[in-house]
Each structure stands twice: as C-alpha cells, then as structure tokens.
Amino acid sequence: xxxxxxxxxxxxxxxxxxxxxxxxxxxxxxxxxxxxxxxxxxxxxxxxxxxxxxxxxxxxxxxxxxxxxxxxxxxxxxxxxxxxxxxxxxxxxxxxxxxxxxxxxxxxxxxxxxxxxxxxxxxxxxxxxxxxxxxxxxxxxxxxxxxxxxxxxxxxxxxxxxxxxxxxxxxxxxxxxxxxxxxxxxxxxxxxxxxxxxxxxxxxxxxxxxxxxxxxxxxxxxxxxxxxxxxxxxxxxxxxx
Amino acid sequence: xxxxxxxxxxxxxxxxxxxxxxxxxxxxxxxxxxxxxxxxxxxxxxxxxxxxxxxxxxxxxxxxxxxxxxxxxxxxxxxxxxxxxxxxxxxxxxxxxxxxxxxxxxxxxxxxxxxxxxxxxxxxxxxxxxxxxxxxxxxxxxxxxxxxxxxxxxxxxxxxxxxxxxxxxxxxxxxxxxxxxxxxxxxxxxxxxxxxxxxxxxxxxxxxxxxxxxxxxxxxxxxxxxxxxxxxxxxxxxxxx
DNA sequence: CGCTCTCTTGATAGACTTCAATGTTAGTGG
DNA sequence: CCACTAACATTGAAGTCTATCAAGAGAGCG
Numbered sequence: 001x002x003x004x005x006x007x008x009x010x011x012x013x014x015x016x017x018x019x020x021x022x023x024x025x026x027x028x029x030x031x032x033x034x035x036x037x038x039x040x041x042x043x044x045x046x047x048x049x050x051x052x053x054x055x056x057x058x059x060x061x062x063x064x065x066x067x068x069x070x071x072x073x074x075x076x077x078x079x080x081x082x083x084x085x086x087x088x089x090x091x092x093x094x095x096x097x098x099x100x101x102x103x104x105x106x107x108x109x110x111x112x113x114x115x116x117x118x119x120x121x122x123x124x125x126x127x128x129x130x131x132x133x134x135x136x137x138x139x140x141x142x143x144x145x146x147x148x149x150x151x152x153x154x155x156x157x158x159x160x161x162x163x164x165x166x167x168x169x170x171x172x173x174x175x176x177x178x179x180x181x182x183x184x185x186x187x188x189x190x191x192x193x194x195x196x197x198x199x200x201x202x203x204x205x206x207x208x209x210x211x212x213x214x215x216x217x218x219x220x221x222x223x224x225x226x227x228x229x230x231x232x233x234x235x236x237x238x239x240x241x
Numbered sequence: 242x243x244x245x246x247x248x249x250x251x252x253x254x255x256x257x258x259x260x261x262x263x264x265x266x267x268x269x270x271x272x273x274x275x276x277x278x279x280x281x282x283x284x285x286x287x288x289x290x291x292x293x294x295x296x297x298x299x300x301x302x303x304x305x306x307x308x309x310x311x312x313x314x315x316x317x318x319x320x321x322x323x324x325x326x327x328x329x330x331x332x333x334x335x336x337x338x339x340x341x342x343x344x345x346x347x348x349x350x351x352x353x354x355x356x357x358x359x360x361x362x363x364x365x366x367x368x369x370x371x372x373x374x375x376x377x378x379x380x381x382x383x384x385x386x387x388x389x390x391x392x393x394x395x396x397x398x399x400x401x402x403x404x405x406x407x408x409x410x411x412x413x414x415x416x417x418x419x420x421x422x423x424x425x426x427x428x429x430x431x432x433x434x435x436x437x438x439x440x441x442x443x444x445x446x447x448x449x450x451x452x453x454x455x456x457x458x459x460x461x462x463x464x465x466x467x468x469x470x471x472x473x474x475x476x477x478x479x480x481x482x
Numbered sequence: 483c484g485c486t487c488t489c490t491t492g493a494t495a496g497a498c499t500t501c502a503a504t505g506t507t508a509g510t511g512g
Numbered sequence: 513c514c515a516c517t518a519a520c521a522t523t524g525a526a527g528t529c530t531a532t533c534a535a536g537a538g539a540g541c542g
Contacts, residue, residue, distance in 0.1 A: 066382070069472050072390040076382045088375045091368060096379055096477040123364050127332060130371045134329045137374065138337055140381035141307070141317045147388045148433025149313040152497085183520065192389025194499055199522060215507085231310050236337040393529085424488065435531055440490060456539095 003033040006058045006108040013082030016169040016239055017135055018128035027122040031115065033108040038101040045099040051089040053109040057081055060105025061180070065189065066097040075190040077139065078102070078163065082170055087133055090115060103181050131238075138236040147192060150231065152201045153208075155191055157230030160211060160218055162237070169239045176223045181216040244274040247299045247349040254323030257410040257480055258376055259369035268363040272356065274349040279342040286340040292330040294350040298322055301346025302421070306430065307338040316431040318380065319343070319404065323411055328374055331356060344422050372479075379477045388433060391472065393442045394449075396432055398471030401452060401459055403478070410480045417464045422457040 007029050014020050014028065035058065038044050045055055047066065057079055064076040064085055076097060079085045085099050090112055101107075119126050139162070146155045163180065167173035184202065185195040193201070205211040210226045212219040220226045227233070248270050255261050255269065274297065279285050286296055288307065298320055305317040305326055317338060320326045326340050331353055342348075360367050380403070387396045404421065408414035425443065426436040434442070446452040451467045453460040461467045468474070 064382070066386050068386070068390045074386045074389040076385050088378065091372045092375055092379065092479050094476065094479075096479075097382060123367075126364075126367055126371070130367070130374070131332045133371070133378065134333055134374055137329065137378040137381060138333065140378060140385060141305070141338060143385055144317050144381060144388065145307050145309070145315045147385065148315040149309045184522095185520080195520090196500080196522085197498055200498095203522085235335065238333050238335075238337075425490095426488080436489085437491090437532080438530055441530095444490090 003035070003108065004029065006033050006035065006056060007031060009058060009082035010056055010084070012170050014128050014132065017237075018131045019240060020128055021124070023122055024125045024128060027118050027125050031110050031118060033110055036107050036109065038105045038107060040101055040103050040105075043098050043100045044105075044107050045086050045089075045095055047095050047098045049095045050093055051086060051095065051112070053111045054084050054089060054115060055086050055099065056084050056108040056110055058106040058108045061102040061182075062105060062107075063100055063102050063186075063190075064097055065100055073189045074192060075186065077136065077143075078190070080167065081172065084110075084132070087129060102186065135238050138238060142236045152191065152193065152197065153204050154230045156187070156198075156201050157205060157210060157226050158232045159187075159190060160220055161223070161227050161230055161232035162234075163218070164220055164223065165234045165237055165239070169237070176221065177217060177219040179216060180218045244276070244349065245270065247274050247276065247297060248272060250299060250323035251297055251325070253411050255369050255373065258478075259372045260481060261369055262365070264363055265366045265369060268359050268366050272351050272359060274351055277348050277350065279346050279348060281342055281344050281346075284339050284341045285346075285348050286327050286330075286336055288336050288339045290336045291334055292327060292336065292353070294352045295325050295330060295356060296327050296340065297325050297349040297351055299347040299349045302343040302423075303346060303348075304341055304343050304427075304431075305338055306341055314430045315433060316427065318377065318384075319431070321408065322413065325351075325373070328370060343427065376479050379479060383477045393432070393434065393438065394445050395471045397428070397439075397442055398446060398451060398467050399473045400428075400431065401461055402464070402468050402471055402473035403475075404459070405461055405464065406475045406478055406480070410478070417462065418458060418460040420457060421459045 011020065011025055011028055033056065036044075044062070045051060059081060062079045062085060064079070065073055066076060067073045077085065086095065089095060142162070146158045150158060164173050164176070164178060167178050172178065184198045188195045188198045191198065202211070202213060206213075208229070209221055210229060212221060252261065252266055252269055276299065277285075285303070286292060300322060303320045303326060305320070306314055307317060308314045318326065327336065330336060383403070387399045391399060405414050405417070405419060408419050413419065425439045429436045429439045432439065443452070443454060447454075449470070450462055451470060453462060
C-alpha cells in the first residue's frame with residue numbers, strides 16, 4: 001500500500017469533521033501521493049500558481065499567508081498533519097495566496113487528475129471534502145469576529161483554544177497542552193499585531209495564569225478559564241460527535 | 242414555470258463565478274422556492290438554527306453577522322440578489338452565525354431535500370455550488386488581510402471596490418457607482434470600527450476625491466485610483482472571464 | 483411641530499506601533 | 513569550558529491611531 005501513512009492521516013482528519021463511509025475511506029486510501037520535504041519558512045505553494053496537485057500536510061505545521069504591497073504579512077490560517085490547505089485549488093484555478101511551512105515539514109502532493117478521477121468514481125466523497133472547505137470558511141469567519149471585536153488578549157487566547165480543540169479532534173493534543181513552535185513575530189502576523197505588542201500580550205495572559213508558552217509548546221493551564229476569557233466556543237469547528 | 246425570476250437570478254450569479262452546463266442550468270431552474278418578505282434589520286436565519294432550507298436572496302441586501310458575548314457585532318460578509326449565503330447549511334448542520342436583511346428584502350427558501358435530490362440526479366451541479374462557497378472563503382481571507390494589515394481608509398476603500406466588482410459581474414453596477422443603502426454604524430460593524438471613526442474615514446476618502454457617498458448610493462469617482470489606493474485586485478473573486 | 487435616526491464635530495483616554503536598546507538562549511568552533 | 517554568533521524575547525519612550533463620551537446639526541416622518 002503506497003503512502004498509507006500519509007493517507008491515513010488524511011482519513012483521520014476527514015473522520016474528525018465528517019462521516020466517512022467505508023467506500024469513501026477506501027477511495028481516499030488509493031490516492032497517489034508524492035512526498036517532498038520543506039524547511040521552516042519555505043513556501044510550498046505560491047500566490048499566482050495554477051497548481052495541478054493538492055498539498056497534504058504529512059508532518060509539521062503550515063500557514064496560509066498573503067502580504068500587502070508594502071510588505072506587511074498576514075497569516076490567514078494555520079494547518080497541520082492530515083489537512084489539505086489548498087484543496088480549493090481543485091476548483092479555483094489560480095492561488096490567491098501562498099502556503100508556507102512554519103516548521104520543517106513533509107508535504108504529500110496529490111495530482112488533481114487522480115483526485116478528480118476518484119471523485120468521478122466515488123462521487124459521494126465530494127461531500128466530506130466540500131465539508132472540510134466549509135469548515136475552513138467557518139474558521140475564517142471566527143477569525144474575522146476575533147480580529148474585529150475581541151481585544152488583543154482575547155484574540156490570542158481564542159487562537160490557542162481553537163488550535164487545541166482542532167488538534168485534540170485528531171488525537172494530537174491532550175492534557176491542556178500541545179507542541180507548537182511559533183515565534184512571537186509569526187504570532188503577530190496571525191493576529192495583525194507588532195511583535196512588541198504580541199510580547200506584552202503574552203505576558204498579560206501569563207500574569208492572569210491562563211497560558212504558559214515555553215519554547216515550542218503551548219500550555220493552556222486552565223482550558224475552560226481561557227475559553228471563557230477568550231469567548232471561545234467550539235461550535236464553529238463542526239467536529240463530529 | 243414557478244419562480245423563474247428568483248431562480249434566474251441564481252443562475253445569473255452562478256454563471257458569473259462558474260461555467261454552468263445546460264443540464265446544470267436546467268436542474269437549477271426546476272428547484273422549488275418559497276418566497277418571504279423581510280424588513281430591514283430583521284434576521285432571516287439565526288445562530289444555532291438547524292435549517293432545513295437554504296435562503297436565496299431575491300431582492301435587497303443581506304449580511305452575515307455574529308456578536309461577542311458583550312454585544313459587539315461583527316458583519317462577516319455582505320450579500321445581494323442571486324446569492325445563497327447559507328448554502329453551507331446543506332452540509333453543516335447548525336448555523337454558527339446569523340443572517341440579516343440590511344434593506345427590505347425578499348428571500349426565497351429552497352428546501353434541503355429538493356436541493357439534495359437535484360444534486361443526486363445532476364451531481365455535476367455540486368461543483369459550481371462548491372465553487373461559490375470556495376469563493377466566499379476567498380473573500381473571507383481577503384477581509385482578514387484587509388482587517389489585519391490595511392489602514393482604515395484602505396480597508397474601507399477595498400470594501401467599496403469589492404462590492405463594485407461583484408455587482409458588476411452580475412450586471413448590477415456600472416459607471417463606477419452602485420445602489421447601497423448602509424449606515425455608517427453598519428459599516429463600522431463591517432470594518433470593526435466605531436461609527437465615529439467611520440465618519441472621519443469616509444471624510445478622508447471624500448477629501449482625497451476617491452469616494453462619494455450620497456444617501457443610498459456609492460460612487461467610486463475614479464475606480465482605478467481607489468483600487469490602487471486600497472490595494473484592491475480582483476483575482477480573489479475568481480469571476481469567470 | 484416634535485420625534486427619531488443618522489451624521490458630524492470636539493475632547494480625552496487608552497491601545498498599539500515604531501524605534502532603539504538590552505537580555506536570553508541555543509548552537510558553533512576554539 | 514569559554515567566546516562568539518544569531519535568533520528570539522523583553523523593555524522603555526515617544527508618537528499615532530481609535531474608542532468613548534458628549535453634544536449639536538440635518539433630514540424624514542407622524
């Protein structure tokens with residue numbers, strides 16, 4: 001079975017957000033995957049590209065980002081193992097943003113042709129895939145609400161909560177903590193803040209006893225308290241029960 | 242032909258963002274629609290609902306919105322004739338936000354059952370519909386970039402440009418202007434600003450000769466100049482050529 | 483006319499950015 | 513083990529941006 005590890009991660013992800021029939025799971029497991037390694041900071045899909053394959057994250061963290069013409073970067077979403085951040089390229093010809101490795105990462109390329117052929121054969125599989133893109137949309141909406149109407153500390157706390165729940169849903173987090181190696185400057189690009197202000201906000205969360213953040217690891221000391229403080233509720237993630 | 246007007250608007254919209262075969266168009270035109278009127282300010286879908294139909298906007302403007310627990314409202318997207326802002330409810334059981342009429346509006350309800358039956362029969366129609374939700378996602382991303390990394394005047398200008406291009410794509414705008422009755426307070430809920438600051442920003446755009454905004458009508462006096470100022474480029478709207 | 487909604491303006495406080503400097507940590511080669 | 517480097521985190525100070533409060537002006541409507 002070629003690349004059953006990579007495809008197993010994809011199945012695990014799809015199961016966390018949709019009901020997957022045995023047929024559909026089987027169809028996923030027969031997809032071809034070409035693996036490639038990237039270093040932290042490298043883009044693996046570029047704005048303007050017209051991709052002929054989708055990128056499955058096999059190992060490491062990735063982000064979607066876009067910059068203003070004067071060079072200010074905004075991170076638009078964060079992704080990890082099992083996710084296909086450019087699934088939309090199957091239907092939207094050209095990339096309107098870039099995808100970048102946040103840590104050293106392994107990417108599995110799945111040709112559009114193979115994916116389309118599989119969907120022709122097992123067209124009910126379209127629905128779980130569509131659903132993952134709809135949930136991505138729900139996450140963008142929540143980020144918009146957080147960016148516009150939460151204060152900075154809440155916004156940051158909300159992000160930590162979201163990542164915890166998403167990781168937990170695929171068994172990658174437990175006990176109120178998870179691996180996540182991100183610099184304060186990158187976090188600023190997520191929240192739309194300067195790194196200086198990120199630093200001060202992290203300290204505020206620490207002082208309140210809500211978050212610890214030693215090198216490469218996020219600890220939400222009291223998840224429920226952090227969620228309450230950040231107005232985080234997980235409904236919008238639409239995880240299956 | 243029942244409700245051919247409402248469904249015609251839907252077809253016009255779908256054609257602006259995807260290639261629609263004759264079969265697919267025919268399938269759309271046979272969908273059942275139940276019309277209902279709403280007054281400006283009324284919600285027609287509520288956060289927490291588990292809708293059994295999708296809402297097609299037949300007449301008027303609508304917005305998607307969500308509020309923080311302390312009552313600060315964020316508008317997450319803006320919609321007009323021919324759009325189905327809650328199409329995602331077909332796959333995501335519960336609404337994670339509300340939909341509201343921004344002007345007096347007419348909504349056409351299409352039962353999920355009928356839509357699913359049509360998609361079973363003409364399953365290629367899934368793709369144009371999926372594509373509309375992916376473009377909604379691209380718009381959310383652009384709004385995130387604008388919210389995080391553009392200054393206030395650029396952010397506002399960007400919104401005016403986006404709406405112009407979207408309306409133009411379905412023949413609802415021309416000559417650098419369009420009908421849009423929105424208050425400065427509502428615009429604040431879009432941009433994440435107080436109404437006072439919206440007012441000052443509008444004046445700044447007026448002083449620069451970029452935007453006029455008499456009651457109920459937006460005029461981008463020099464669209465290209467406004468687009469340049471606001472860093473607006475329409476790629477992310479993925480309109481068909 | 484009086485009422486309401488919206489737009490407008492001024493003043494002040496607080497949030498956030500920017501610039502610049504300093505501290506901390508991990509890794510490297512001696 | 514130590515000096516050295518690079519990357520990242522932290523701090524202070526000054527200036528800009530935005531919210532909030534408060535008040536007044538205009539328009540539409542009974």
